[in-house]
Amino acid sequence: MSSYGRLDEHEQAKLEASRRTKKRIAIIAISSIVLVCIVVGAVVGTVANGKKPSSTVSDGDGDISVSVKAVCDVTLHKDKCFETIGSAPNASTLTPEELFNYAIKITITELSKVLTGFSTNEHMDNATSAAMGACVELIGLAVDQLNDTMTSIKDKTTSFPKSVTDLRTWLSSVETYQETCMEALVEANKTSLASFGETHLKNSTEMTSNALAIITWLGKIADSVKLRRRLMASAGDMPTMDGRKLLEGGDLRKIANIVVAKDGSGRYRTISEALMEVEEKNEKRTIIYVKKGIYLENVRVEKTKWNVVMVGDGQSKTIVSAGLNFIDGTPTFQTATFAVFGKGFMARDMAFRNSAGPAKHQAVALMASADLAVFYKCTMDAFQDTLYAHAQRQFYRDCDIFGTVDFIFGNAAVVFQNCKILPRRPMKGQQNTITAQGKKDPNQNTGISIHNCHILPLDDLTGIKTFLGRPWKDFSTTVIMKTFMDGFIDSKGWLPWTGDTAPDTIFYAEHLNFGPGASTKDRVKWRGLRTFLTKSEANKFTVKPFIDGNKWLPPTKVPFKSDL
Numbered sequence: 082m083s084s085y086g087r088l089d090e091h092e093q094a095k096l097e098a099s100r101r102t103k104k105r106i107a108i109i110a111i112s113s114i115v116l117v118c119i120v121v122g123a124v125v126g127t128v129a130n131g132k133k134p135s136s137t138v139s140d141g142d143g144d145i146s147v148s149v150k151a152v153c154d155v156t157l158h159k160d161k162c163f164e165t166i167g168s169a170p171n172a173s174t175l176t177p178e179e180l181f182n183y184a185i186k187i188t189i190t191e192l193s194k195v196l197t198g199f200s201t202n203e204h205m206d207n208a209t210s211a212a213m214g215a216c217v218e219l220i221g222l223a224v225d226q227l228n229d230t231m232t233s234i235k236d237k238t239t240s241f242p243k244s245v246t247d248l249r250t251w252l253s254s255v256e257t258y259q260e261t262c263m264e265a266l267v268e269a270n271k272t273s274l275a276s277f278g279e280t281h282l283k284n285s286t287e288m289t290s291n292a293l294a295i296i297t298w299l300g301k302i303a304d305s306v307k308l309r310r311r312l313m314a315s316a317g318d319m320p321t322m323d324g325r326k327l328l329e330g331g332d333l334r335k336i337a338n339i340v341v342a343k344d345g346s347g348r349y350r351t352i353s354e355a356l357m358e359v360e361e362k363n364e365k366r367t368i369i370y371v372k373k374g375i376y377l378e379n380v381r382v383e384k385t386k387w388n389v390v391m392v393g394d395g396q397s398k399t400i401v402s403a404g405l406n407f408i409d410g411t412p413t414f415q416t417a418t419f420a421v422f423g424k425g426f427m428a429r430d431m432a433f434r435n436s437a438g439p440a441k442h443q444a445v446a447l448m449a450s451a452d453l454a455v456f457y458k459c460t461m462d463a464f465q466d467t468l469y470a471h472a473q474r475q476f477y478r479d480c481d482i483f484g485t486v487d488f489i490f491g492n493a494a495v496v497f498q499n500c501k502i503l504p505r506r507p508m509k510g511q512q513n514t515i516t517a518q519g520k521k522d523p524n525q526n527t528g529i530s531i532h533n534c535h536i537l538p539l540d541d542l543t544g545i546k547t548f549l550g551r552p553w554k555d556f557s558t559t560v561i562m563k564t565f566m567d568g569f570i571d572s573k574g575w576l577p578w579t580g581d582t583a584p585d586t587i588f589y590a591e592h593l594n595f596g597p598g599a600s601t602k603d604r605v606k607w608r609g610l611r612t613f614l615t616k617s618e619a620n621k622f623t624v625k626p627f628i629d630g631n632k633w634l635p636p637t638k639v640p641f642k643s644d645l
Contacts, residue, residue, distance in 0.1 A: 547571060
């Protein structure tokens with residue numbers, strides 16, 4: 082009888098999924114027709130004659146161009162869009178692509194003003210100074226990312242990078258950097274500081290969100306009317322990885338460019354010293370071999386240090402350890418023992434540890450804010466906030482991740498495969514939450530995907546409630562698929578961030594998991610939680626579509642499965 086009941090529930094879920102799919106297909110079909118009418122008729126149709134559109138429509142307050150109305154109608158902050166993009170020089174003659182370019186330019190200008198405002202502000206105490214310092218770094222990252230985005234576009238009116246995914250990823254990260262700045266200000270626990278941040282970041286966050294909405298919409302248009310070749314002609318800003326052939330040569334330790342050893346047998350005794358030697362914006366791989374030992378240092382792979390490969394002697398032998406933490410006055414964003422910003426980074430056979438302990442609360446072992454980052458056979462060891470998958474695209478394979486509260490968190494597009502996720506015993510009175518995903522904007526292409534992993538207890542967790550996660554932001558997205566869950570997982574599965582429920586706008590899913598903790602019959606009844614996905618829905622969160630992994634992972638020689 083129980084088997085029959087499960088089959089009936091499954092069939093019912095399939096039927097509901099089928100109905101939803103048919104409804105979405107109908108909506109998409111109608112939307113495509115509308116989009117084609119607006120954009121193709123008003124914009125694309127003029128290309129054949131070498132002319133730009135000049136059609137206008139009335140919005141009740143005056144005439145505006147069809148292109149401006151089309152792009153602003155898809156944004157979340159329409160008034161800001163009409164105010165900024167609508168005031169572009171010769172706006173009535175610009176195509177949506179040109180308006181997108183203009184949106185990037187004015188966002189750079191606005192964020193540069195914000196950066197100046199944070200940089201020149203006088204700090205009255207240590208907490209304020211620390212929070213403002215974090216914001217200066219984060220807004221600087223946002224400005225750099227927008228400038229890189231603008232460079233990749235090359236300011237050509239009909240040319241986009243090869244993949245819209247790139248643009249969405251980069252703009253999603255710009256939005257995340259600003260949101261993280263705001264979080265640092267709130268952490269300082271000063272009302273005036275939070276108000277300062279809200280005031281100074283309001284315009285730039287709305288403008289970034291609008292640019293992201295426009296490129297998301299243009300991507301859908303390109304798919305709908307088969308214009309991808311025309312819209313996406315340039316090569317984009319993906320690392321060329323010329324030096325990746327080195328990774329095919331067997332033991333990376335033997336072909337390393339730089340050797341680090343505590344015993345003095347290498348060129349450097351610290352990792353930080355070795356990184357200073359790495360050529361900036363190098364398109365080729367720089368391999369750094371870090372010999373066994375415990376390296377007591379906070380390490381940063383800066384944004385200009387591209388394509389660094391760091392290899393140790395093993396997860397239990399090469400360990401980077403430090404103890405910065407929130408309780409002692411460091412913003413969460415800056416507590417990381419090992420922080421990565423340079424694109425194309427790869428680490429293998431190493432461990433990253435924050436030794437602060439559970440009483441110090443937020444204390445990050447590894448923070449990754451680098452695009453196209455890979456961690457293979459690595460260990461992340463801490464308690465609260467162990468792994469900060471902050472932004473951009475990331476892949477973790479055969480890693481061990483220890484922690485207690487929200488110990489896999491952030492707003493990257495990240496896939497974990499064949500990893501061991503190991504909750505440990507927290508402080509007295511605490512409960513464990515494995516994930517806390519921070520997607521705030523529905524157009525961000527971010528989320529946590531846990532695929533073919535094992536969720537097991539590191540310690541005896543008798544009497545400790547352990548949940549799969551909790552929704553940090555309104556559009557929090559977390560999917561767990563084909564993963565073993567031991568019986569210590571609380572039967573409710575998920576924990577609200579506040580109150581007794583979660584926003585309807587989240588997307589949480591459990592799909593084809595197994596083990597004594599995988600039963601979904603007593604899960605929380607949230608509208609945003611799915612306990613069954615179609616194959617096509619599940620595949621959206623796999624390596625190939627979710628992080629564009631088939632394009633950049635193969636040369637690393639790290640094993641991966643591209644689909645479900």
